[in-house]
Amino acid sequence: MLPTLKIGPHTLGFPLVQAALSGYSDSPMRTLARRFGASYTLCEVMLDKFVAAMKERNTHRRLLAIRDEEHPVGGQLMGAEPAEFGPAAIRMVAAGFDVIDINFGCPVRKVLGRCRGGFHLSQPEVAAEIIARTRDAVPPHIPVTVKMRRGIDDTPESRDNFFTIFDRAYELGVAAITVHGRTVTQRYDGPSRWEFLREVKRHAGARTVLGSGDLFTAQACLDMLAFTGVDGVTVARGAIGNPWIFAEARALANGEPLPLPPTIHEQRDVITEHYRLAEELYGPERCVPDMRKFAIKYAQLHPQHAEVRADFVTVKRAGAWREVLAKWYATDGPGVPMPVEEHNPLASEVVAC
Secondary structure (H helix, E strand, C coil): CCCCEEECCEEEECCEEECCCCCCCCHHHHHHHHHCCCCEEECCCEEHHHHHHCCCCCHHHHHHCCCHHHCCEEEEEECCCHHHHHHHHHHHHHHCCCEEEEEECCCCHHHHHCCCHHHHHHCHHHHHHHHHHHHHHCCCCCCEEEEEECCCCCCHHHHHHHHHHHHHHHHCCCCEEEEECCCCCCCCCCCCCHHHHHHHHHHHCCCCEEEECCCCCHHHHHHHHHHHCCCEEEECHHHCCCCHHHHHHHHHHCCCCCCCCCCHHHHHHHHHHHHHHHHHHHCCCCHHHHHHHHHHHHHHHCCCHHHHHHHHHCCCCCCCHHHHHHHHCCCCCCCCCCCCCCCCCCHHHHHHC
16 A cells, blocks of 8 residues: 655645756646656756746746646745845746745755755755745645755764754755755665655654655566655656656556556657647747657666667757657557656665565
8 A cells, every 4th residue: 555645735646746857847847747657756856046037928937837737836946045036936926836846955056056955955054944935925725845855975874964954944844855865965866765765754754754866667666665665756767758657656556467568650650749749838939858868768668779869969959859750650569668767776675575
């Protein structure tokens, strides 16, 4: 039996979420994730100053676009100054986001150098002020959540800071916290430490905790839930070009066999819909560079993935992606499994449990 995921007043049900992905989790990606079974999605992280200063007619407002079928949907904020978070959160609520998520996890060097993202795990007082200002700024019915890593590094001081921020966040009224099992300095190297997620959930008790890290297959998602006891898991890089991961997890959770990889025509139909949604939002020309990064991920499911990827990379003009589909996706056939970037770090231990 899987837990029923709840975030504040929102009963989401199935405990698989599409994580916020910088440069990726826009409305088209989120829409497809929801259609394939994600119970909740988050937009790509937004800089607080950028959101607060955005003009009504600014073309960047497309980044705040939300389709009706996405709700509930979360908006994620990142910044350095606590005073900037409240105004930005208000703008995101006005744009239609149902949850405001605060990013204390980004490990990118230029982000850390500007005292944003994961940097805040080194300063609990500032982190607490950011949470308090955000919670005070938005209406009571809008949940505020936090994304964290397990610390800046693995020093005792970093561990203490993590639990100080973690506990204080709930005291200040956050509805849920997502914890990634790597440190900030670790970035994306090495395994995500699921043992730490299990420790955190035991510490949290009834408070809502979501887990993150090394979720590249449907089985890994269910394994993390079983091993750690977290209330939900967030799929990040494993969902890029692979919305099927949510449907696969639902099938496994229902006791069904793992579905076969999507056929070539099933891939074609989803890629076509993704492009349609992107063209609708950004326009036929503006969507080309953004869609290229998705297309090369989708290509990994094609039996001739190297050649398909190479052709998608050459798409430069509006509508040229249809030529790639006509060349490589006209004839149906079986697809291939999505390559797993990192193995389930506790697969053998999870099975033993």
